[in-house]
Every structure is written in C-alpha cells, then in structure tokens.
Amino acid sequence: MSTETRPRAGFDLDRPWQLHPQVSVRPERFGALLYHFGTRRLSFLKSPALLAVVSSLGDAPSARQACRSAGVTEADLPAYAAALATLAGSQMIRERVSS
Amino acid sequence: MTRPLALVEQFQYGLDAPICLTWELTYACNLSCVHCLSSSGRRDPRELTAAECRAVIDELERMQVFYVNIGGGEPTVRADFWDLVDYATAHHVGVKFSTNGVKITPEIARRLAASDYVDVQISLDGATEQVNDAVRGPGSYATALRAMRHLAGAGFRGFKISVVVTRHNVGQLDDFKAIADRFGAQLRLTRLRPSGRGADVWDELHPTAGQQRQLYDWLVACGEQVLTGDSFFHLAAYGEALPGLNLCGAGRVVCLIDPVGDVYACPFAIHDSFLAGNVRGPGGFAAVWRESELFAGLRRPQAGGVCHSCSAYDSCRGGCMAAKFFTGLPLDGPDPECVKGHGARALAAVAGAPAPRPSGDHSHRSNRPRPVPVSIGPRPPAGPGPSPDRPGLPPDRACDQSPLAGFRPG
Numbered sequence: 001m002s003t004e005t006r007p008r009a010g011f012d013l014d015r016p017w018q019l020h021p022q023v024s025v026r027p028e029r030f031g032a033l034l035y036h037f038g039t040r041r042l043s044f045l046k047s048p049a050l051l052a053v054v055s056s057l058g059d060a061p062s063a064r065q066a067c068r069s070a071g072v073t074e075a076d077l078p079a080y081a082a083a084l085a086t087l088a089g090s091q092m093i094r095e096r097v098s099s
Numbered sequence: 100m101t102r103p104l105a106l107v108e109q110f111q112y113g114l115d116a117p118i119c120l121t122w123e124l125t126y127a128c129n130l131s132c133v134h135c136l137s138s139s140g141r142r143d144p145r146e147l148t149a150a151e152c153r154a155v156i157d158e159l160e161r162m163q164v165f166y167v168n169i170g171g172g173e174p175t176v177r178a179d180f181w182d183l184v185d186y187a188t189a190h191h192v193g194v195k196f197s198t199n200g201v202k203i204t205p206e207i208a209r210r211l212a213a214s215d216y217v218d219v220q221i222s223l224d225g226a227t228e229q230v231n232d233a234v235r236g237p238g239s240y241a242t243a244l245r246a247m248r249h250l251a252g253a254g255f256r257g258f259k260i261s262v263v264v265t266r267h268n269v270g271q272l273d274d275f276k277a278i279a280d281r282f283g284a285q286l287r288l289t290r291l292r293p294s295g296r297g298a299d300v301w302d303e304l305h306p307t308a309g310q311q312r313q314l315y316d317w318l319v320a321c322g323e324q325v326l327t328g329d330s331f332f333h334l335a336a337y338g339e340a341l342p343g344l345n346l347c348g349a350g351r352v353v354c355l356i357d358p359v360g361d362v363y364a365c366p367f368a369i370h371d372s373f374l375a376g377n378v379r380g381p382g383g384f385a386a387v388w389r390e391s392e393l394f395a396g397l398r399r400p401q402a403g404g405v406c407h408s409c410s411a412y413d414s415c416r417g418g419c420m421a422a423k424f425f426t427g428l429p430l431d432g433p434d435p436e437c438v439k440g441h442g443a444r445a446l447a448a449v450a451g452a453p454a455p456r457p458s459g460d461h462s463h464r465s466n467r468p469r470p471v472p473v474s475i476g477p478r479p480p481a482g483p484g485p486s487p488d489r490p491g492l493p494p495d496r497a498c499d500q501s502p503l504a505g506f507r508p509g
Contacts, residue, residue: 022215024191026116026163030109033118035165037193037216042118042165 011085013064013077016096017057023092027051034092043092050083057093110344113351113398116162116388121366122356124152124180125172126461129201132224132235134263134304136367137357138295139172140463145359149179151379155356156183158384159192166193166216170366172358172461175202181210188216197222197261199239200246208246208253220259220287221246226274230267234304251282259326261287264314265304272317276325287326288318293425293435294367295457301426311438312337333418333434336411349420350375350397354388362387364397367421370458404431411439418442427454 019025022038031045032054045051052070053063060066067080087093127142128135147155159167167187174180175198187194195218203211203219211217221243225231228240250258260279262268268275272288279286293301306314315334318325318341329343349365350373356362360378363369375394376387388394406417417423418434426435427449433441 024163024165026165028109028114033114033165035193037165040193040218 011063011081011088012095013067013081013084014062016061017063017066017084017088017093018096019054019058020091020094025051025055034087036090036092039091041090041092043087043090045083050080053080053084054087054093058096110346110348110352111398111400113394116164116385117354118348118352119164119166119168120159120354120356121168121170122155123170123172123358123366124174124183125177125358127176128171128173128199129176130173130199130236130239131463132239132296133300134224134234134265134291134295134297135462136292136294136297137170137172137369138457138460138462141461142172143359143461147358147360147378149183151360152179152183153186155360155378155384156187156190156192158378159187160190162385162388164192166195169194169196171197173199173201181207184217188214194218195220195259198246199235200243203246203249205249205252208249208255211250212253212255218258219250219255220261221250221284222261222263223275223278224263224265225268226271226278230271233267234263234265247278247282247284251284256283258282258284259287260284261289263291264288264306265291266306266310267304269306269310269314272314276321285326286324287328288314288330289328290330290419290422292367292419292421293454294421295369296462298425298454298457305436308438308440308443311436315341315438333415333422333436334438335414336438338414340414345414346416347418347420349373350391350394354394356384362391364393365421367419368424370424370455372424372455373421374458402431404429406431406433406441409433409439409441425454425457427452 020036022036024035024037026033031047032051034043034045045054049070049072053066053072056066056069057063060069063084067077072080084093123137125142125146126137126139128139131140174196184194184196193216197220200221211219222235223231223243224234225240231240232238247260260275262275276286291297291301291305311334314331315337318327318331319339323342327341327343329345331341332343332345335341335345349368354362354364354375355366355369356378357369362375362378362384364373364375373393375391378384378387380386382390404417406412415434417431418437420430422435423430423432426446428435428445433445435442435446
C-alpha cells in the first residue's frame with residue numbers, strides 16, 4: 001500500500017492508532033495520496049474505503065472499530081489489516097498513546 | 100480493494116492537482132552549463148514578483164500540492180529566495196530546491212538543516228573536477244563540493260547529489276556513490292534530455308547504447324539506494340523495471356511553472372507545443388492544471404503508434420516525450436535512446452531534417468561554453484559494488500522530477 005516498505009509481520013487491530021502528525025492526506029478519485037513530511041515519502045490509499053478507515057483511526061478506540069465503522073466486513077478485514085500494517089511500517093500511521 | 104494496475108491507470112488520466120511540480124524561479128544563473136534544460140543565464144524581466152510567487156504558493160496550498168521542486172536558473176540568486184522558501188513551508192508546501200551550491204554558506208546550511216520541510220539537491224555532473232567542469236564550467240566542482248561540506252558540517256543528513264548521466268561520467272557511477280556516502284547524502288541520477296541547450300550537445304553527450312546497458316545494470320544493482328526521479332523508465336525495456344512507476348507523468352501528475360509563470364507539461368518540454376497556460380491568467384495555476392486543452396489531451400489514452408507492436412511497449416511505453424520531440428522524432432514512435440535500437444534507426448531516418456528548437460533562450464550572450472571533450476582513464480579494478488544502505492539515513496523517496504520516483508505498484 002505504501003511505496004516500498006514491507007509490511008510488518010502482523011498488525012494489532014485492537015490497539016488505538018492515528019495518522020502521523022507529519023502526514024498530509026489528499027483525497028483523490030481512487031482513494032488518497034499521503035505524504036510524510038518527515039520521511040519525505042509518498043504513499044497511496046487505493047480505495048475510498050481505506051481512506052475512510054485511515055481518516056477515522058484517530059477517533060476510534062481501535063483500528064478494528066475504525067474498520068467496522070467504515071463498513072469493512074469480517075471477510076475483508078485481513079486485507080485492511082495488511083494495508084494498515086504497511087502504513088505503520090512506513091510511519092504513515094502510528095499507535096496512539098492513550099491520553 | 101482496487102488492483103494496483105488500476106492505480107497506474109488512474110495516474111494516466113491525471114489527478115485533480117499535481118503530486119508535485121517543478122517550479123523554476125528564475126532564468127538567472129551564475130553558470131552556463133552546456134546541457135541546461137532551460138537555457139538559463141540571464142534573468143527575464145517578466146519574472147514573477149515575490150507577491151506573485153506567494154500567490155502561487157497560496158494556490159498550491161489550497162490544491163494540497165505537498166511539495167515543489169524549485170530550480171532555475173540558479174534559484175538562490177533571487178534576493179527573495181529564502182523568504183519564499185519560508186513562506187512555502189509555513190503554508191504547508193514542502194520545498195526541495197536544486198542548486199549549484201553558490202549560496203550555501205555555513206550559516207545557510209545550518210538554517211536548512213533545521214527544517215524538516217526543506218530538502219536540498221546539489222548538482223554535480225562529474226565525480227572529478229575535470230569531468231564536471233567540462234560541462235558545468237570552471238570552478239563549479241569546487242563550488243558544489245564546498246556546499247556539500249557545509250551541509251554535512253551543519254548536520255544536514257540525506258541531502259541529494261544530482262547527476263545528469265552523460266557519456267563522460269557514466270564510468271564514474273561508483274565514484275559518485277562514494278562522494279554521496281562521504282557526505283551522508285543520497286545520490287540521484289537523471290537522464291540527459293535534448294532540452295534547452297541540451298539540444299545542442301545531446302549528440303555528443305548522451306550515453307552510448309553500451310553505456311545505457313551499463314547504467315541499467317548499475318541501477319538495478321543499487322535498487323532503491325539511488326534515486327532516479329523515474330528518469331530512466333525507457334530502460335525498463337531491458338527487462339526488470341527500475342524503482343518508480345515507469346510512466347511519463349507530463350501533464351498528468353507533474354508539470355513545470357517557469358520563471359515568467361508559463362505552465363508547461365514537464366520541465367524538459369519548454370516549447371510552445373507543450374505550453375498549457377500562465378499562472379497570471381484568470382483562474383491562476385489551478386485553472387491551467389484543470390482546464391488546459393493540452394493537458395486534457397495528454398490525459399487521454401495514448402496510442403502506441405509504431406511502438407505498439409513491440410514486445411517492450413508495456414515496459415517503456417514509448418519512452419520520453421521531450422526526448423522524442425527535441426530530436427525531431429514523432430511522439431508516437433520510439434524514444435531516441437530506445438534500448439531495442441528502434442530509436443537509432445528512427446533518428447537516421449530524420450537525419451538532416453531540422454528538429455524543433457526550444458522556445459526562449461536566456462543564455463548568457465557571450466562566452467557560451469562548448470563541451471570540452473574529455474576522456475576518462477581506465478577505472479581501477481571493480482569494487483564490491485554498491486555499499487549496503489546506511490542505517491540512520493532517512494529513507495527518502497521524495498518526488499524528484501517525477502513524483503512517482505520510488506513508487507512500486509502493489
């Protein structure tokens with residue numbers, strides 16, 4: 001999902017996540033473009049549904065809940081977990097430390 | 100989810116705003132490089148004012164253009180350059196600027212090193228003074244190396260060293276890599292285009308067929324350690340694609356704003372045929388990007404022409420539009436440096452016919468240098484190849500001339 005970082009093994013759907021504060025998101029017809037000003041990396045969200053998930057991460061108690069709210073089915077969940085893992089691997093999203 | 104190929108197709112039809120764009124702030128330059136793609140030298144009196152530049156930046160912020168590649172000319176010779184960089188970053192438009200290093204003092208280097216939103220690219224076209232200065236002019240090697248020392252000394256990690264690959268420096272790739280490693284910088288190689296003054300020297304400076312193969316093998320071995328700005332996608336016809344999308348982004352995901360506000364399809368296509376409009380027009384840059392007839396045409400599916408029957412067409416997609424145009428080749432035919440040899444045959448067929456000349460020439464009127472033929476002595480025995488990636492260096496995949504550098508579908 002991102003440019004060239006391999007997904008980390010596994011992704012904890014039950015943790016709270018958020019977009020990295022240095023990341024800018026630009027919606028596009030196909031999904032969205034992401035740019036990280038710290039790493040200067042460009043990434044792509046390849047569907048509007050994934051954009052919906054990523055956009056709601058910061059307010060959801062867990063990534064799993066963000067997926068559910070965006071209408072992701074159980075069957076599709078592994079694909080979304082893989083996409084989120086890749087985004088985490090390239091620091092586009094990060095675990096949210098509870099405040 | 101959508102398949103990766105569909106994303107590539109999306110890019111072909113263009114985006115609502117460029118992913119990034121090249122903005123040449125001035126035609127003024129202290130150097131007179133023989134291959135200058137914008138025929139720079141003298142300032143154009145119609146140059147955008149600081150206020151007009153700030154208005155463009157405001158527009159880029161509204162369009163969510165993440166960053167601009169600023170060049171010239173030598174952009175740092177504009178008195179308002181540093182203010183414009185500050186204005187852009189304060190408005191969430193990141194800046195990567197190309198420079199020959201002339202204004203990179205220790206103080207400026209410290210200032211640059213302190214910003215997350217500014218990246219610097221030092222141009223160097225020879226790993227030795229002899230090879231570099233033959234193309235970029237006397238003293239330019241020393242100037243570039245001094246700037247690199249200042250940046251490294253200020254703790255600026257991962258700045259770029261940008262090399263236009265020529266017949267005379269293609270044998271120095273390992274040496275360029277060593278220079279980049281020495282300064283904690285990242286090497287970026289780009290393709291020589293017959294654009295601007297480059298049209299006059301392309302025949303004598305562009306890599307030979309054998310050198311192209313050598314370059315390709317070297318790039319494949321280096322993988323993502325060396326940036327290419329998606330510059331060499333015509334080499335994908337050798338087999339394995341190089342990192343990047345391998346797509347001509349002209350008018351689809353990239354474009355050029357020149358010093359007087361003219362918007363061209365790409366930085367290598369400064370010619371009336373590729374002029375889409377001007378940022379001073381009604382609607383500004385956004386209107387040009389979204390409504391220009393020229394860009395609409397570039398975003399329609401392209402016919403492969405005579406290349407369509409070639410087995411490599413899916414890899415190279417016919418190569419570089421600008422390279423074809425300025426060598427007098429039809430745009431729907433092979434790239435002049437087609438690795439299958441079709442370009443050489445096409446060039447032979449148009450030999451003697453005048454190729455289109457770049458529009459506009461801001462070259463210094465006197466002392467226009469000519470390339471000095473140089474030869475490079477035999478290289479020492481081959482080293483172990485590219486050194487492994489150094490931990491700690493930011494994994495920079497920033498957009499170069501093409502924003503898709505480093506993007507791997509899937």
